[in-house]
Amino acid sequence: MALLEIDDIHVFYDKIEALKGVSIAVDEKQIVTLVGANGAGKTTTLRAISGILHPRAGEIRLGGESLADLPPHEIAGMGVVQVPEGRRIFARLTVDENLQMGAFSRNDRRAIAEDKERMLALFPRLKERLKQVAGTLSGGEQQMVATARALMARPRILLMDEPSMGLSPVMVEHVFETIRAINQQGVTILLVEQNALMALGIADFGYVMESGRIVLTGRGQDLLEDENVQRAYLG
């Protein structure tokens, strides 16, 4: 049984059906990526997992337990944590406070302090900026804060929404290296990306989405070599 199972969900914005029966499975310790064009419904999928949107039909399960009707903060408490699209750090809090917010549902002070040290080892750039107001960081640094903040929650599964968006090629490299490193430390990751080339390159498994539907699935490498994918996403 997969850690996260999305089973034929339909999600609506009022009358617009944004997801028309989407099924995705993420196994423990895997990187699974969801790629697709603008407006395909990738963010919508992640918002449904986090409980911000509720599917009208279908079910989402974590470790076999249904997440239906749970409020977002309880889903977060179960270990499903997002690095949202466009970073969305708490702009007026300091880097340090942002990290602390990530550990909001935890009470083990000592372990939180240790995790913070681990984050600073993972992102040394944040070390000298701990007291800086997060809104004044560069885009790449904000992405680091958003990622570290999510990891501070010790997620069972990390949902990342376009972490490479708007970053320079060097930063993009760095982001994907970090994702791989995080995964090697044992964190399960569902990665949403526009950058299909890079995403499929590091993913164990990939899903291709088009206007609210999954149109292709397969191992990351296989999809990279797939003719249709190459034509549509890799130019």
Place this chain on the structure above:
Amino acid sequence: MMAGAAARRVAGSRRAPPSPLQRAAVTGLVFGILGLYLAIVGILAMIHGRAIIVGVLTLGQATLVAIGLGTGAMIVRGDGEHGAWSWSTLLRSLFAGAIAGGVLALLVVAMDALDLRAIFIALSPALFEMLTFDLGLAGGVLVLIGGSAALAALGALLTLGPRAFRRHVLIGCIAVIFFGVFQELIQIMMQYGDIIGAVRETIYTWEGLTPEGAILIFVIATAISLLAARLRGGERSDAETPPAQRRNARIAKAAVAVLLLVLFPLLAGSYIGQVMMLVGLYILMGMGLNLEVGLAGLLDLGFVAFFAVGAYTTALLTADSPHALAAFTAIPSLSYWEAMPIAVLVSVIVGVLFGIPVLGVRGDYLAVATMGLGEIVRVIVQSDAAAPLLAGAQGILQIPKPWLGNIELSDPVDLFYLTLACAAVAAYCAWRLENSRLGRAWMAVRDDEDVAQALGINLVKVKLLAYGLGAAFAGLAGSIFAVMLTSIYPSSFQLLVSINVLALIIVGGMAACPA
């Protein structure tokens, strides 16, 4: 390539930036509407009665001037870092100023043509005279538009001028306005002593500053400001002083301020004691509202309701009147010290109840919703249905003063100390809250509700806590207010109080507790 696409997408999702001219028009409109608003709610006419410089300038006119100058300043600000002098800036300022004046001119024309007074009671003939500068309709409209345009240009020039110069002029102006607005207080303080008395007579009449006085104050304040700048220029700038030293300096300043606060009313007598006490109450409420607005980002215009609840609870529990609970239930009449915590508690409960219906509401709608709820509380209190219990518009009288041991705290100065003590305790609590887990959760919700939620914050819980704790501060203030006046009426709890408190914290800097 992908990154480029993403960037384009972000840009595409925003509207194209407006042209400079459009922006000038919008700025002018905003300032004009600000003036319009002040006129319609009656503030303009009210403060027009207040002279700053006798026969020359009233507070109302000063406000109009400020609107004009502000328009120009805003145009320059809008240009950003590289705002520099150009004819275009001047033209745009003139244009924006004319629009701001034009909005008010429209009001004047409308007032002349229609009987707007039936709808907006504040649009009185007196306001008409003020806005037309006694020049009749045509003259007034011309002066409004032309003057506003000229002022905006001046505002733009001043903003572009050398920073040092602007600062000193500003300080001079502020000093004049300060001495003008607080003339009663200052005059009372200047009553004693021959020399001081003589000075007083030169700068003041009993209605406001004399023109000579205004000039004198302007010159002195500007000179002091210049001198201070010169002296400071010799020292190291603030940023370079070591943090420890800076902290010490700050503590010393705070200590002096506290000492002044403690001693001042004692020396100044009971009238000023009363004024300071009102200020203290506003500060208490400000701290409470700051929890809601500054930390949790929940705009609340119904805040006065909690103040009213605190006051009424105290009154009902302690008053020696037929409306007090003790008069018709078995509950004994309580002392103030017993009633105060109950008043705070009731306020918290009302605060939470108040929070529930507006939980899902965001942003601007929240302001309207809370304003409505606040007014509902007042209307209920005033209504006939609740009159047997809450005494309706007559209010509740004969609320006893608190006793400390066997001393009755009846003098405003004594009550001021009570306020000060409460404010100190409250400030400590607010400070602790701000640096707590809950405080951080509030700030996270303020910055991004969805993400905060997705990180495990229970939105419902933290929002209701913000309303509840904010209400506690207001309830405490209300409770003191009740014993200060010894009688309370529903009309004391106008919407305006909420707005005043809000203005206080905006001026004081959102979320900055020491303010």
